[in-house]
Amino acid sequence: MTLTRRYTLAALFPALLLMLALVAFPTIFIFTLSFRDYVLTDMTSPRGFVGFANYARLLGDSRFASAAGRTGVFVLLSVGTSLVAGLALGKLLTTKARGVGFLRTVMIVPMVITPLVVGAAFRFMLDYDLGVVNWFLSTIGLPKLGWLSQATLALPTAALVDAWQWTPFVALVVAAGLESIPTDPIEAAQVDGANWFQELRYVTLPLLRPLLVVVLLIRTMDAFREFDKIYIMTAGGPGTSSETLPIYVWRAAFNYYNMGYAAAAGVVMLIGITVVSALMVGRTRALEVDR
């Protein structure tokens, strides 16, 4: 016996209706918007369809290309750092070292704190004059650094702050994974005299692979759309040195009110992240509903 057909439809109806209104409609809207000349502040703008004009302008805009490049750097640095640190930390969480239980609880803290507040706290700690980081550097005899005020450093610094917030997430998933995989292959590798790197490379990582792909996917998508911390720490500056795609699109839409152009940039962003995530999901079935 199963649920009646009428009940199933009634139970799905509100969700389907909301999905249609709140998800499908804006998605279609953004595509049509990207083909229109739509400048909000310009009352004389006819707001008509202009074909691929917005996309053509986008292709010729070197600032857009730079923002896309910076987004790539930001994603690589943030995801890479949090994966490496998260693997090490996850391994530490499965040992019997003193304080591991407490550390597991503490790992929750960075993940649940408002990202904007994380950015604000780090902006203070990384301040050139007032910051505790530069105070520490000068105490041990190293020169002060303009972490967020120097053009070459602002983007990598922002990526590391993002990695700080999400490394615990990777670590806790890795720890959960390590506890669920069989210990025999690892013990066998140790008996056979594998060093720690061989054990990691040939035994642990392959066993954790399905989980790691999902973590990689989630981390990549989150880093790709990161806005809050960059906004509060540098707002894309100094100059445009930390202007990633979300900051760029926000500026085009809500500083210059060029909605059509911003929509075109947004569509390119959506296509970009869809392609990247499809490539990642391609060979894993971990995210499928019927596992």
Add this chain to the structure above:
Amino acid sequence: MSALKRPMLTLGVVVALVVALFPMLYMVRIALSAPNQWRTPTPEWTAPIYTDSFASVWAGRFPSLLMNSGILAVGSTLFVMAVASLAAHAMARHPSAKLRKNVMFFALSTRMGPAVVFALPLFLMMTSLNLIDSRLGMLAVYVFYNLAFAIWLLHGFFSEVPREIEEAGLVDGLSSFGSFWRIAVPNALPGIIATATLVFILTWNEFFYALVLTRRAAATYPTAVPGFFGAFTVQWGEMFAASTLGIIPPLVFGLAMRRYLVRGLSMGTAR
């Protein structure tokens, strides 16, 4: 080897604890210090405690922003949970796998799609409906933000309830809704609470939509934070006092539900 290894592990734990906790402890300490006391970077942990920054933040407009955050987070959580659990349960019990697989697309697109992109149509739609800076409009936005993700998570939790218990109930004369309400919901309760916690935290912490779609009446707590950064000076004490007040709810809920949090954030993969 283990004689050397053990202190190394303990050192690792200590370093991880300091790195994870220092920024927030430092922030709270600054919020609790006298104005001008932190003009020097030397960390003075033993300086006298002042609550002036909190008093000044509390006397202003900030409590009404916290109230908006609370109303929107609780409201959207309740609404999303009601709609999503009905749908997720019906899907988990539906024989067609095709229907289920299509949900993944929506879940990924709204949970992972950049807010900046969706903000454009939402902004224009809400402007034409006169919903900019209204709680009703923001409630709709946060339902949009969480619905597919919640259905995704709840689907996993309902699938874990053995089909047989529900079938036995139906045979014994329970209605379809009775089977959902009296059998599925109590059995999936930990997962339902975990999903609700996550929806609450994500909504409470949301900044971008609030920045773009609210002005004053419906503004939530994160929108106050940039306001403390002036053109020439930054009111660090007040800013961190407001931030400290703002992070208490997600911290409390997150720590209380820590066992389920990682499973939710990993979209159900890590358990």
